[in-house]
Amino acid sequence: MADNKKMVEAITSMDVDFAQWYTDVVKKAELVDYTSVKGCMVIKPAGYAIWELIQKQLDARFKETGVENVYLPMFIPESLLQKEKDHVEGFAPEVAWVTHGGMQPLQERMCVRPTSETLFCDFYANDIQSYRDLPKVYNQWCSVVRWEKETRPFLRSREFLWQEGHTAHATAEDAEARTVQMLNLYADFCEEVLAIPVIKGQKTEKEKFAGALATYTIEALMHDGKALQSGTSHNFGDGFAKAFGIQYTDKDNTLKHVHQTSWGMTTRLIGAIIMVHGDNEGLVLPPRVAPTQVCIVPIMQKKEGVLDKAYELRDLLKSNFRVKVDDSDKSPGFKFAEAEMRGYPVRVEIGPKDIEAGKCVIVRRDTREKIEVALGDLEAKVGEILETMQVEMLERARAHREEHTYVAKNFDEFQRTFAEKTGFVKAMWCGEQTCEDVIKEKLSVTSRCMPFQQEQISDTCVCCGRPAKKMVYWGKAY
C-alpha cells in the first residue's frame, strides 16, 4: 500500500496542471525518454509497441483500398524542394540541412525530408507515362524532421514517425475521391481502433497545407478542451504536376497533367490516446492498441501453486489476447499501481484464496470496476470486457466532446464562451482571412475546420457581422 501510494503521488493531477500531468504520464508509463539530441525523443518499448499496433491496423486498412508501400530517400536536394513555390515557403524555414558528405562539402545542400511531396513528384515524373500507369497509390512509413523550437513528446518533436501517402490520378474527380476516401478511413480508424471521435472537415485557406488546393482534416478534442489535428488529407489538383512536369498520354493520345493527393497520420496519435483516455492514475489504453491487454498479478506469489496458476491462466488467454504475468518481486500494491499507470485494459488478480474458491478478480482499467469471475468463465469474460471497454471508451470520449462543444451567434458570446469554457465553439464565418486573424489575435483560438456536416448557427459572421458562408469549429489547439 505504501508502494502504491508512492507511485500514484508521483503524478501531477490532471485538474491541477494538465501539461505536467501529460509529461508525468509519458515518462512514468515509460513511453518515451529524453535524449542528448535536443528536441528528439527515444520511443521506449511500451510506446513503440503502441505505434506497431497502430501501424499494423492502419496499414491493413490502406492495403484494402489498393495502397502499395514504397520507400524514397530521406534527403531532398535544395533545387527539388524549391520547385513548388508555396510548398518551399511553407517548409524551408523549418528543415535541417545536410551540407557535408564524408569529408567533402556537398555541391548542393540537401534537407532531411520534412514531408516527401517533392520526392514523389520527381519520381512520378519518370514513372508515369501513360494512362495505364494510373492511378499510383503509394505510401511510405518513415520518420520526418521539422526543426521546431518548442517540443513536447509525441505532440511536437523535431523528428517524428508517420506514414505519408502520395497518389497520382488521371482526373480531378479521382483525386478528390481519394482525398475524401482517406479522410474517411482515418476517421473510422480513430473511432474504431483508438476510440477517439473526430470531426471531419475542411481547413480554411489560412490553415491548409503549403501547396494544396484543399486540405481535409480530422479534429479530436482532448480532455483539457484543446483540439488536436489527428490526420490530414490534401488534394493538390495539378499544381505539383505542372511544377514537376508529371504528364501522361491519355487514351485519346493527348498529353495531360496528373492530379495528386497526399495524406498522413503520425506518432502524435499516441499523444491523442493519452490526452483523450488518460486519468489521474495514468494511461488508459483502448484494448485494440494495448500492447498488453491483460496483466495477471499473482497475490502471495511465493505460496505454492500461485505462480503456476498465474502462468496457466496466461497460457489459457494468450491465443486470443496479449497477456503477461507480472511475476517480479515487487509488492502487489506496487504492481497494481504500475499496471494502472501503464494503462493495461484488464488486470487479473489471483491468490491462494481465489484458487481455492476457483475464481479470480478482474479489474477494468477505465472504470476500475472489480468483477469476480469463476476461472472457467475467465476467457469469455475477458473478451467481453475488452469489447465493452472499447465501445464505452469511445462513447465516453464522444460525450465529453459533446459536453465541451458550444455555440456562439455573435462576437460577445464567442468571447465569453472561450473566456469561461474550454472546448470547441461552433460559429459562423464570412470566409475572409482577416476575420480569422482578428479572432486569433483577440481570443487566441484558430479555425479547426469547416465541418462536412454544416449547421446554420446564424446568418452572419461571428466576427464581422457580414453574411456568413460557413459554419466553423474554433478552438485552442496543440
Place this chain on the structure above:
Amino acid sequence: MADNKKMVEAITSMDVDFAQWYTDVVKKAELVDYTSVKGCMVIKPAGYAIWELIQKQLDARFKETGVENVYLPMFIPESLLQKEKDHVEGFAPEVAWVTHGGMQPLQERMCVRPTSETLFCDFYANDIQSYRDLPKVYNQWCSVVRWEKETRPFLRSREFLWQEGHTAHATAEDAEARTVQMLNLYADFCEEVLAIPVIKGQKTEKEKFAGALATYTIEALMHDGKALQSGTSHNFGDGFAKAFGIQYTDKDNTLKHVHQTSWGMTTRLIGAIIMVHGDNEGLVLPPRVAPTQVCIVPIMQKKEGVLDKAYELRDLLKSNFRVKVDDSDKSPGFKFAEAEMRGYPVRVEIGPKDIEAGKCVIVRRDTREKIEVALGDLEAKVGEILETMQVEMLERARAHREEHTYVAKNFDEFQRTFAEKTGFVKAMWCGEQTCEDVIKEKLSVTSRCMPFQQEQISDTCVCCGRPAKKMVYWGKAY
C-alpha cells in the same frame, strides 16, 4: 510470342555480364528506381513488399527471443559520436553532416546515424541503474546513411533500410551468448526463409566492426562466385560501457559496467536473393518472401467465362496464398515473360480448353516445369509445389556453393585457384594481419570469416608458411 521475345532480349545474360544482368533485373522486375538524390534509390512496391515480408518474419523471430522494438533519433551530435575512439575512426569518414536547423547554424553539428551504438549507449547510461534493469534487448527498424562513393541498388547505397539490435547484459557470458544466439537466428532465417545457405564464423581483427571485441558474420555465395556478408553480430565487451559510463548496481551492491552487443541485417538481403536465385529470365523469389506467390494468367481472356474462372481460382487460393490475376490487356506471352521477370514462384495458366477439360497448367518459376492439374486438386498442388520449391531452392544454392568451394594448401595453389575459379577458398592462416594484407594485395581477395566449423587443411599458413592458427574462408566480396 513477339512480345515475349522483346522482354527477354532486354536483359543481359548473367554469363556475359553478371553486373549488368543484376542491374537489368532490379530495374526490369521493378524493384528499385534511381532518383535525383545521388547514391540513393527508390524502393518500388515490388521491392518494398519483399522487405515487408523479411521484416515481418524476422521481427517475429526476434520477439520470440525477447527482443523489444524502440525508436531512437536519426541524429548523432558530433561529441557523442566521438566518445568511443575506434568507432568514430571507423565511421566519421563516411557520415553525412547536418549543420543548419531552420535558418540557424547549429551550435554543434550532428551526423545522420550510420549506426546507432553511440545513441543506444547514451540512452542506456540513463536507463540502466540496477541489475533488475538487465538485460536490455532492444532493436530498431530504420534507415541509416553512409556516404559511399560507389553505389549499387540494395548492395551499397548512401541510405539503406535495416534493423539494428543493441543489447546490454550483466555479464560477459550473457553478452557472448546473445551475440551467438542472434548470429544463429540470422543463419536460420537465411536458410529457412530466403533459401540462402550461409557460412557462420568470426571476422578477423582486420575485418571486425569498429569498436567491437568480436564480430560474427554469416557469409553467402552469390551465383557469380562472389561472397556477400549477409548479417553480422558484434560483441562489444565493456568497451562502450566504459566510454559512456554505463554502470549498474549488482546484487552484491557493487557498481559494474554492462557488456553489450549489436547485430544487424539490411535491404542488402534483397540483393542476395536476386544474386543467389535469379536466372536469365529474371528474378526467382523463394515462396516465403514472394509478395505474389501465384500469378494466374487467363488465356483468351475475352472469351466468356475465362476471366470469371480466373477470379474464382484466385478466390479459392487467396486464403492460403498470396495470389493475383493478371487481367491486363497485354498478350499472354508478354504476361508469361513478365511473371518470370518478377520471379513469381508459380504461374497458373487457364484458358477455354482447360476450363472445358476441368484442368489448368501450373508452371514452376525455378525449374520452369509445366504441370497439368485437375482444378479440384489445384489448391493442394500449389501448396505442395511452393513447399518443394522452397526446399529445392535452398538445396540448389547449397550445391552451387559446395561446387564453388575450394581448398588451398599453399600459396601457389591458392593463387592458381583464384586465377582459374570463382568462389570460396578454404585455407589456413597464421593469424597475422600482414598475411591478410599480402593476400589482398596479390589476389584481391579478403578473409570472409574464420568458420565456427574449423577444418585442418594443413599445418601452415597459406601465405607465410608459419604455423597456422585458423582455417579461413577467403573470397572476393560485394
